[in-house]
Amino acid sequence: MRRAIALAARALGDTSPNPVVGCVVLDAAGRPAGEGHHVRAGGPHAEVAALADAGERARGGTAVVTLEPCTHTGRTGPCVRALAEAGVARVVYAVADPTPVAGGGAAALAAAGIDAEGGLLADEAAAGNEAWLTAALRGRPYVLWKYAATLDGRSAAADGTSRWITSPAARADVHRLRAEADAVVVGSGTVRADDPQLAVRGPRAEAGVTQPLRVVADTAGTALGPGARLLDGSAPTLVAVADDAAAGPLAAVLDDAAARAGRRAGVVRIPRAADGRGLDVTALLAALYGRDVRSVLLEGGPTLAGAFLAAGVVDRVVCYLAPVLLGAGPAALADAGIGTIGEALRLDVTAVDHLGPDLRLTAVPGPAPEPPATKES
Structure with a gap:
């Protein structure tokens, strides 16, 4: 099963809207006969790839797979059906499929006369498929705030300069996160301040990684100008604007980008947030899910991060902490709708790693704070 989990991880960022899945087929004597993983949506599933690798040795054997077939x-x-036709006698899977469309595989296997057992290394397999499982259960994309x-706690100096707070090792790790994500989201402030490219670069790009969708939350539709790196054609780009934003200026910029790079960026209109500041984060995520x-x-910068946290849609936080002091400059997080210490979002730190001189802290939101006790009269 651990080999199947490792195989599944090879395709992180490449399979959406499908999960990452790995499979190892053992012959009737329990010897490895074949293996495979789901490479891309529309292509063979992991079980089919592993069965093809095993050939006739699969008959009477066992399929070990990270997700319920x-x-x-x-x-x-x-x-x-593929497992039954191959003559597999037993299937061991890690995680049950929670979707109504594809779930129920264990019962179907039993009906076909195949012994099925679930739960082996379920926690390890679920961790490798965390994004897809979260999306399947919550009906919105999994969100990792980096x-x-x-x-x-400063994200930039007082004069606005912000590049290279962290070391090359930390910056390389960010490209790993990009490669594993379906979309990278920033706000208009980041676009104006940094003119980011947001594509995966380095060895992963050279190996042919699927580039994530670059998404700009730009309420007024005015952050992107001619020549913006986000419109360079190296990855697809989607600009999210308010549903009442003027179309003309942005359309002209995108027309220019199409002429230069041969690719037109898309535009999606999103309702404004209830307070009128920025876009409705929940609606933006729904549009991306679609x-x-x-x-x-x-x-994104501190403002967009605050909006996502206030909406309660951040599933994991990765902080790259540099041993640097600035003393002034913008904080890493702006207003997140927290007014008192009792409302503070508490995080459970799951990992602390050294990357060159920097620390990488990984954390997940803890339980919601308990409401204050009321005195009885």
């Missing part, structure tokens, strides 16, 4: 026919046929800060985005890397 599917029962539905989409762009490919149901894996339960930010870099100095030891005193475009097959199942995981989001939030790289």
Whole structure:
């Protein structure tokens, strides 16, 4: 099963809206006979790839797979049928499929006379498929907020300069996060201050990684100018604007980008937030989900991060903390709707790692704070 989990991880960022899945087939004597993983949506599922690798040695054997085999026919046929036709006698899977469309594989296997057992290394397999499972259960993309800060919590200097707070090792790790995400989201402030590119660069790009969708939350539709790096054609770009924003200026910029790079960036209109400041985060995530985005890397500045946290949609936080002091400058997080210490969002730190001189802290939101006790009269 650990080998199957490792195989699944090879395709992180490449399979949406499908999960990452790995499979190892053992022959009737329990010896490895074949293996495979789901490479891309529309392609063979992990079980089919592993069965093809095993050939006739699969007959009477065992399929070990990270996710319960599917029962539905989409762009490919149901894996339960493929396993039955290959003559597999037993299936061991880690995580049950929670979707109503594809779930129920264990029962279907049993009906086909195949012994099925679930739960082996379920926690490890679920961790590798965390983004897809979160999206499947919550009906919105999984959100990982990444930010870099100095030891005193600054995201930039007082004069606005912000590049290279962290080391090359930390910056390389950010490209790993981008490669594993379906979309990278920033706000208009980040675009104006940094003119980011947001594409995956380095060895992963050279290996042919699927570039994430670059998303700009730009309420007024005025942040992108001619020549913006986000419109360079190296990855697809989507500009999210308010549903009442003027169309003319942005359309002219996108027309220019199409002429230069041969690719037109898309535009999606999103309702404004209830307080009129920025876009409705929940509606933005719903629009991305409708475009097959199942995981989001939030790289926006303090304002956008505050909006996502206030909306309660951040599933994981990765902080790159540099041993640097600035003493002044913008904080890493702006207003998140927290007015008192009792409302503070408490995080559970799950990992602390050294990356060069920097620390990488990984954390997940803890339980919601208890409401204050009321005195009885």
